[in-house]
Amino acid sequence: xxxxxxxxxxxxxxxxxxxxxxxxxxxxxxxxxxxxxxxxxxxxxxxxxxxxxxxxxxxxxxxxxxxxxxxxxxxxxxxxxxxxxxxxxxxxxxxxxxxxxxxxxxxxxxxxxxxxxxxxxxxxxxxxxxxxxxxxxxxxxxxxxxxxxxxxxxxxxxxxxxxxxxxxxxxxxxxxx
Numbered sequence: 001x002x003x004x005x006x007x008x009x010x011x012x013x014x015x016x017x018x019x020x021x022x023x024x025x026x027x028x029x030x031x032x033x034x035x036x037x038x039x040x041x042x043x044x045x046x047x048x049x050x051x052x053x054x055x056x057x058x059x060x061x062x063x064x065x066x067x068x069x070x071x072x073x074x075x076x077x078x079x080x081x082x083x084x085x086x087x088x089x090x091x092x093x094x095x096x097x098x099x100x101x102x103x104x105x106x107x108x109x110x111x112x113x114x115x116x117x118x119x120x121x122x123x124x125x126x127x128x129x130x131x132x133x134x135x136x137x138x139x140x141x142x143x144x145x146x147x148x149x150x151x152x153x154x155x156x157x158x159x160x161x162x163x164x165x166x167x168x169x170x171x172x173x174x175x176x177x
Contacts, residue, residue: 013123019061034150045138046131051153052145052160053130054113059082060126067116072109073101100133103147 020041022030029042038044057063075094081087092109094100116123137143144150150158 003132011130012050015139016135017043017139018042028146036155042139046135047147047154048150049135049138050127050131052134052149053127056126056130057113057116057123059088062122063116063120063126066107067120070112072112073105 022041027041030044035041035044038047057068059064072092073094074095075091077089078086078092079089092106096102096105117127145160153160
C-alpha cells in the first residue's frame with residue numbers, strides 16, 4: 001500500500017463530486033443494466049473513469065513503460081495512419097494463442113498497473129488527473145463511451161471495445177475514400 005495520507009486515498013476511492021442529477025427512469029435503467037456491484041451511479045461512473053484513465057499511463061512521458069510491461073507478452077508496432085504520420089500500437093497478448101495464456105498475461109499486466117499506481121506518486125497523479133477529467137465528462141453526459149466500456153470497465157472481463165461508428169459517405173464513391 002502507499003504511504004499517502006488517508007485523505008488522498010479517500011479522494012481516489014470516491015467520486016470527485018456529489019450526486020449526479022438523474023431522472024427516475026435514468027436511475028432505473030442504470031441500476032438494471034450497469035450498476036451490478038457499484039452502490040450508486042456515481043461510484044459506477046468513477047470506476048469507469050479510473051479504468052479508462054489507466055491507458056494514459058502507457059503513453060505518459062514521465063512513466064516508465066518497462067514497469068507496466070514487465071513479464072507481459074506484447075508487441076509494439078508502428079503503423080502509418082495517413083499522410084506519413086505513424087501511430088503506435090501495443091499488442092498485449094502477442095504470441096499467446098491459448099486463452100489461459102492470455103488470461104495469465106492480462107493478470108500480470110493488471111498487477112503491474114496496480115503496483116505502479118500504488119508505488120509511484122507520479123503515476124497516481126496522472127491517473128487522478130485523467131480520471132477526474134473522464135468522470136466530469138461522464139457525470140455531465142458530455143460523453144458516454146460504448147456499452148461494453150460502461151458495463152465492463154473495472155470488472156473481470158475488461159472488454160472495453162465494440163464496433164466503431166465512423167462517418168461514412170452515403171455513396172459507393174464515398175466508401176472508397
